[in-house]
Amino acid sequence: MSKVPLQFRHNGRDVAIFVDGGTNLLVALRELIGDMTPKFGCGQGGCGTCSVLIDGELHLSCLTLAETVAGRSIETLDGMKQGPNLHPLQRAFADQFAAQCGYCTPGMLMAAKALLDRNPSPSRDEVIEAISGNICRCTGYEPIINAILAAAGGRVSA
Amino acid sequence: MTRHRGRGIASINYPIGMNLGGDPSQALVHSNPSGKFTVALSSIDLGQGMKSVTRQICAETLGVPVEDVYVDTADSDTGPHCMGSFASRGTHRVGNAVMAAAREARGVMMEAAAEELEVNAADLDTDGRGNIHVKGAPHRSISTKDVAIAAQFKQGKTISGRGIFLVPLSEVNPETGEMSPATCYAHACLVAEVDVDDETGEVAMVRMDSAYELGRALNPRLVEQQLVGGAWMGVSHALYETPEPYYPEPVHGPRDFVEYLMPGPGDICPHDIAVLERPAPDGPFGAKGPGEMCANPVLPAVANAIFNAVGVRIDDLPITPEKVLRAIKAQGGARPQARR
Numbered sequence: 001m002s003k004v005p006l007q008f009r010h011n012g013r014d015v016a017i018f019v020d021g022g023t024n025l026l027v028a029l030r031e032l033i034g035d036m037t038p039k040f041g042c043g044q045g046g047c048g049t050c051s052v053l054i055d056g057e058l059h060l061s062c063l064t065l066a067e068t069v070a071g072r073s074i075e076t077l078d079g080m081k082q083g084p085n086l087h088p089l090q091r092a093f094a095d096q097f098a099a100q101c102g103y104c105t106p107g108m109l110m111a112a113k114a115l116l117d118r119n120p121s122p123s124r125d126e127v128i129e130a131i132s133g134n135i136c137r138c139t140g141y142e143p144i145i146n147a148i149l150a151a152a153g154g155r156v157s158a
Numbered sequence: 159m160t161r162h163r164g165r166g167i168a169s170i171n172y173p174i175g176m177n178l179g180g181d182p183s184q185a186l187v188h189s190n191p192s193g194k195f196t197v198a199l200s201s202i203d204l205g206q207g208m209k210s211v212t213r214q215i216c217a218e219t220l221g222v223p224v225e226d227v228y229v230d231t232a233d234s235d236t237g238p239h240c241m242g243s244f245a246s247r248g249t250h251r252v253g254n255a256v257m258a259a260a261r262e263a264r265g266v267m268m269e270a271a272a273e274e275l276e277v278n279a280a281d282l283d284t285d286g287r288g289n290i291h292v293k294g295a296p297h298r299s300i301s302t303k304d305v306a307i308a309a310q311f312k313q314g315k316t317i318s319g320r321g322i323f324l325v326p327l328s329e330v331n332p333e334t335g336e337m338s339p340a341t342c343y344a345h346a347c348l349v350a351e352v353d354v355d356d357e358t359g360e361v362a363m364v365r366m367d368s369a370y371e372l373g374r375a376l377n378p379r380l381v382e383q384q385l386v387g388g389a390w391m392g393v394s395h396a397l398y399e400t401p402e403p404y405y406p407e408p409v410h411g412p413r414d415f416v417e418y419l420m421p422g423p424g425d426i427c428p429h430d431i432a433v434l435e436r437p438a439p440d441g442p443f444g445a446k447g448p449g450e451m452c453a454n455p456v457l458p459a460v461a462n463a464i465f466n467a468v469g470v471r472i473d474d475l476p477i478t479p480e481k482v483l484r485a486i487k488a489q490g491g492a493r494p495q496a497r498r
Contacts, residue, residue, distance in 0.1 A: 046415035097383040100205030128423045135415065138205055140390030141423040143383065 008069045010035065011079025019066045026050045026061040029076060037077035037106045048134030051107040051114075052076050058114035060133075077106040080113065089113060089151045096147035100138035107134045112148045121152055159357035163364065164467025165498045168458035169347040172451035173340030174438075175247035180324040183247075184238035185255040187216060187263045188318035191310045193288065193303030195220060195263070197229045200237030201252045206449065207380035208248045212256045214376055215442050219260035220267070221284025222302055238320075246449030249376065250342060253442030254323035262319030267302065270309040270317060274300050342438050344446040345371040348389070350459035354467040356492040359483030361397055361464060363427040368455070370431065373438040373446030384448045385431050392456025394421050400476050419476075469493030 003018040010033055017032045026043075029035045029052070041047035043062050050062045053075035080087045089112050092098070099105045108131055115122055115130035122130070127148045128141075136144065175181045186198040197216050203209045209229045217224040230237070240252060264284075271290040272279035275298060283293050284302075291299035309315040328337040348368040352361050366389060375381040398419040402411050412418035437444025457475065465471050469492060470485035486492050 042415040044414060044416060097379055100383065100387060102205060131423050135420055135422065137391070137420075138387045139383070140387040140429075141421075141426050142386050142390075142429070145423060145426075 004067055006066060006070055008071060009073040011075060012073075021067070023066045024062055025052070025059075025064040025066045025069060025074070028066040029061060029074070035076050035078045039103055039106055041103070041107075046135075047104070047107075048111065048131075049104050049107040051110040051134065053110060053114055056114070056117060058111055075110070075113075077109055080109060087113075088154075089116070089148065092147040092151035093144070096143045096150060098139060098143040098147040104134055104136040108136070108144055112151070115148070116152055122148075124149065127152075159355060160492065161353045161355050162467040162492055162494050163351065163353055163497075164463040164465070164495070165349060165351050166459045166462025166464070166466055167347065167349050167498070168455040168462060170345065170451060170455045172246065172344045172346065172454065174250045174342040174344060174441075174447045175245050175325070175340065177325055177328060177339045180327060181241055181245075181247065181251060182322055182324040183240040183251040183255045185212070185252065185259040185321040186238050186318070187220075187256070187259040187321070188316060189263065189267065189302075189306045189309070191306050193226065193301065193306040195222065195227045195260075197227060197256055197259070198237050199229065199231045199240060199252060199256070200234040201240040201248060202232045202243045204243055206243070206248065206384060207377060208243060208252065210380060211249050211376050211445075212252060215253045215256050216260045218443065219257050220264050221286055221290075223286065223288055226288060226302070238322075244450075246344070246447035246451055248449065249445045249447045250373075250438075250441050251323050253376075253445060254440070255321040257321065257442045258323065259319040259321030262321065263317055264319070266309070266315060266319070267305055267317045270313055270315055271300055271305045273313060274305060274308050341440055342373075342446055344373065344448070344451055346451055346455050348455035348459045350456065350463045352460060352463040352467060354464055354482060354492075356468055356486055359479030359481070359486065361460070361477060361479070361482060363393055363397075363425065363460075365427050366393075366429040366456070366459075368429065368431050369434060370448065370452070371434040371436055372448045372451075373441045374435050374444035375433055375448075376443060376445045378433070381433060381448050382431065385433070385452045386429060388448070388450075388452025389429055389431075389456050390421065390426065392453035393425075393460065395453065395475060396457045396460040397421075397476050397478070403478065466495045466498055467492075469495055 006019050007016045038061050039049040041049040045060045045063045052061045055072050111131045127145050189195050213227045213229045217227045268279040268282050284290050288302050289299045309317050330337045350366050351364040354361050438446045472481050
């Protein structure tokens, strides 16, 4: 299969790679760009741990053809930190003990960021809805929901 | 269609660890010339907090700040032997091994400090902030860093310690076969409240209230995290998860995360937890372990709550809508029990 040139913005930086036709965005990010923050969970849209933002909108990178993001802007967990400081959501996840094994955490954080970027003060039900495509084995979700609400309420210092 | 509210209760008595071969774990502690300490383990931290808790135990035993201790885990090629992270044994077994290793290392550290300060080691104490001083004379002190440097480059001593924890073999009574397979038990009681829909058979969690007696909670936030998350895993086992829904027939089994049922964030309910601390005589600083048992009481409590709600006794897990509905039909309708 022939390689296709592909350019897009990755966490505010322009990147140019060659991908095989049919490569998904998760593989392109992890193997070609070296951004390991989106995780491979199920590879079929069932777990949410590969979540990234495409032009600010939440997407499952395992179900996104890499070629479809040409010229678009991709945000991953790798770009969430603000310089040396954690993003308020990351700080809130740490403060609220919202991670145990940590495998769902990148996807949870991206889903939460997608929500707070468009709705800075969500209700509890809106938070639950926003992370309903992400599964977590360890936490029972409660600490994750509380962390997102704390970050939204500004009860977290970054 | 009617939704029936039911309440169920379950209590458990949970042995910490197992007794096969004494269920041992080992730990090694050594200082670096920087005055920091490394704990070498082959035990695994799966996210439950093994690293944090063994770090606390080591720092407290050595008498140094927690930030001066680094815990290196999960390499069974280089770390001393551990039976594993299971059976709620991590804090208790590995914690005890770390404590023994840290105690031995502390002994060498105090001897090395005594030599530098020209006093008797028995007259020295640590301040928990990285200094060792003469009891009653805090101005006569030396930092753990300077002690480590002196031990390494001047005295030729290794500030290190070895630790193992092994449960003594239980004698078997030849008459009765009676024995004590465990030395340490934790306890819990959980009340589950559910709504059961008698038309669809669906069970929705309404709330949980629980009390856990788990020795001393060495890190209360980590304990709470375990109890919240573990209870939800219990709900998942009670109502959702199975690889073989029609066991022993291997049909209709889930093949992936899309088909393997687990509760999502929309299925959770309020859970009020009380932690009772009764220090265990043989636990590190009195700790037992909150591991597996945070999932266990949920299953019988939910089964009892379903019985209380609609009068059907389901003894096969998970309690799926299909099983509830078939049982309700078999008894000719829902028979709510007395409200508890």
